[in-house]
Amino acid sequence: MATQHSRSAARLMMAPAVFLLLVWMLVPLSLTLIFSFKKFLPLRGDQIESGWDWVTFFPSLDWVGFANYSRFVTSSSFWPAVSTTLLIVGGVLIITVCLGILLAILLDQPMWGQGVVRILVIAPFFVMPTVSALVWKNMFLDPNNGLFSHLWRAFGAEPISFLSEAAMPSIILIVSWQWLPFATLILLTAIQSLDSEQLEAAEMDGAPVLKRFWFIVLPHLSRAITIVILIQTIFLLAIFAEIFVTTGGAFGTRTLSYLIFQRVLESQNVGLGSAGGVYAIILANIVALLLMRVVGKNLDA
């Protein structure tokens, strides 16, 4: 159906979006790349001037080759940060997808007040990450006045300090709470499109619940699941506020993003942090590539 005319029109219509994103990607990326090969310690007086400096690759800063790259990757914090990042992303994905499927199936059942329940379930998605981290940290996980510690005491147990003794599970809990609604909603829409006659036929044939779930429901959901995973991964790789507010990166919760933040803003070593940024981009792209292979296939279907 596409004529030559409509093809060139289509290209024209796509141009602004593509161009803007290209600029948005290339400008910061190239600046980050340049800085990553430079010694750039602002508090030591390394400054860049406006105007010419920008065009001439900041001559006021010294080139240091790959020093920042090797320093960043040999730092004792690097590998733990990578594994923390993957652990948080993986943990939250598993929890939200599994609970999301169960919740979606439940919400699909006939019941009274379905609309209201859906409103309750969807609510955490509207809460800003900063607020949710603050509320969880202070009103629930605080070892002295938090609701959880009151609960613990009510059962005669010594309250534990969740954000230090179980920091990773706490953060995964907070983030999962925020993203469960999203997963549930997408999965629910997918379940609702399931052909109920097919299910009924299987039920008639006497197929047990688990079997029906495994052979009919799950395959039907596979596309929705990959989409949930893709979108959430994009957002989860970048989580920051939840860690900044709750642990500040202590107790083994320092993700790669957070490590970069510490290098750039806390240590004010822009060169080193920029090298970290390049690593993070590479990691994100590896994850993206893996995802795209899976999702890309599913998107065609």
Add this chain to the structure above:
Amino acid sequence: MSTKTALRAATAIALIAGGAAQAETITIATVNNGDMIRMQGYTDQFTAATGIEVEWVTLEENVLRQRVTTDITTKGGQFDIMTIGMYETPIWGANGWLVALDDMSAEYDVDDILPAMAGGLSHEGTLYAAPFYGESSMIMYRTDLMEKAGMDMPDSPTWEFIREAAAAMTDRDNEINGICLRGKAGWGEGGAFITAMSNSFGAQWFDMDWRATFDQEPWLNTLTFFKGMMDESGPAGYATNGFNENLSLFQQGKCGMWIDATVAASFVTNPNDSTVADSVGFALAPNTGLGKNSNWLWAWALAVPAGTQKEAEAKQFIEWATSKDYIELVAAAEGWANVPPGARTSLYENPEYQKVPFAQMTLDSILSADPTNSTVNESPYVGIQFAAIPEFAGIATEVSQEFSAAYAGQQTVEEALAKAQALTNDAMEAAGY
């Protein structure tokens, strides 16, 4: 209404609006501490007197540091006044990023600023930030619990005594912890406390060659002692407690002793906020007999970033906010115990203020802290709970994170120290030492 009247009215409104727009507005970045929030309440009086409008950007300490540091190093110019401390001021002053406060009015009486504070807020003898309040640290303890434990607090106790007293005061069934101390990660939180404490144990951050010294005995002693005492008598989850968390615990009567900033004294003795206001005693921060007490020196101060368009107005505000008159203003409205302490000599000479129970101990603590000679052995840096070099904040935050992980039992003290040693030397190398 005729068209003419309408037009005239419109012109009048436009004129008023134009006039209002001409009034200068200064933007101040500040920290969400009690004294600062109180100051915001009095800003109207400043505006009424000078016609200068004030916009506040109130941020939590960590966010504030990150925001103002980024802004000053990139010459962002978002703020006309920044609230900074003794750590930032000399470094920024040396880089030429701050306006020198060397032309204050005679009435302001710049020589009245406590020498310890003025010294810490200067670079090569020039004042770059005016202290809004200054602090050292001291012991605040519950006189009633001390009595119940059958002990007497000396004016200048040792750490051994503190540990014994803490154990004696602890009453887990009634949720009373013998001692509350900062364990929270962050160089200005637990990092500041443990560094000041380590000074009294004979430890220091760097030796004369700028190498880290976490592999040496005094640091091991400091950390082992701290963790041992806190596990025995500290509150649950002390590894995440900072100043504000401990303040709230103490106010609720859940701490026997608390060693922290002297400014806290006015909060714990204020009956509106504190349930234990009438039974708080004070003593100098503890030592180990090596000649150094474990008290620090700090000031939250107001500075003007170089390059602001509103330098004159900003200075005018600083003169108002850190003046003797402002102290009088707060004293008249809220009582002498609530004025910003630790900044001016005249305050401690004021007979009214001398009646405040913690005034003398605060002054004694401040006077006994010497940033230029803070460690038992010789060290190459200035500062008590910090080393005044640009790299310190980043390094100390990571080191204190390792320490906090040890407090929480995630690793041993030895492991934490080994990691601290490695990461400190690594960062110092990266900075070219």
Add this chain to the structure above:
Amino acid sequence: MARSVTTRRKMINTALAWGIGLLIFFPILWTILTSFKTEAQAIANPPIFLNFDWTLENYAVVQERSDYMKFLWNSVIIAGGSTILGIIIAVPAAWSMAFVPSKATKDILLWMLSTKMLPAVGVLYPIYLLFVELGLLDSRAGLVIVMMLINLPIIVWMLYTYFKEIPGEILEAARMDGAELKEEILYVLTPMAVPGIASTILLNFILAWNEAFWTLNLTAVDAAPLTAFIASYSSPEGLFYAKLSAASTMAIAPILILGWFSQKQLVRGLTFGAVK
């Protein structure tokens, strides 16, 4: 859904779903309740659920400290402006991808998504410097542009999956009638795509509203939105749970109400093509 169900089973479903729903909603409910307590009641053990002296004092204190309406207005402008701008740019792009697909279409789409994976902290310094250079710091315009760019990939993708579900035959028919490209979009496609566009607008409004990294770092006073409003309550000042709750409630209430009222529209478009 013509499955026959016993009342008994329906009752079990209802009880279970309500139980879980309330559990998920509880943190928000608790925050709202706490915002009406006094500070002492907020930390009481055992916790007080409903029988406390309801007070509005915390809201007054918070309002006294920072002018809520100003932050709210900035949030509305930044979230609204970036969403509208994003839609204007994304609709033609998504349209052309959906109806005139080429070999590169899918690659372009996936590349767009991958730009969202740039770690914000890694590029904060360059962006900050750029903003200083261009004089965009603490301006709503700057924030609108950044928010738009951050969410553009998601907008394009959502619209694309939506447009793809519109059957091509309708277009053919319109073309037979001699409709121009412009008319085709205006009169044939757009009406069909309205629900999809509506939910895209909603989702992106929510995402932009809740974004807390750029909004906090690139603003001070004039453009500071609600994320900055909440940033001064990040650490306790003595007893502060009730005040924190009040500030939190003020920050999330507008978007929560909007989300609830429009949840049908939001949900309808939130499929990202998950349903075939």
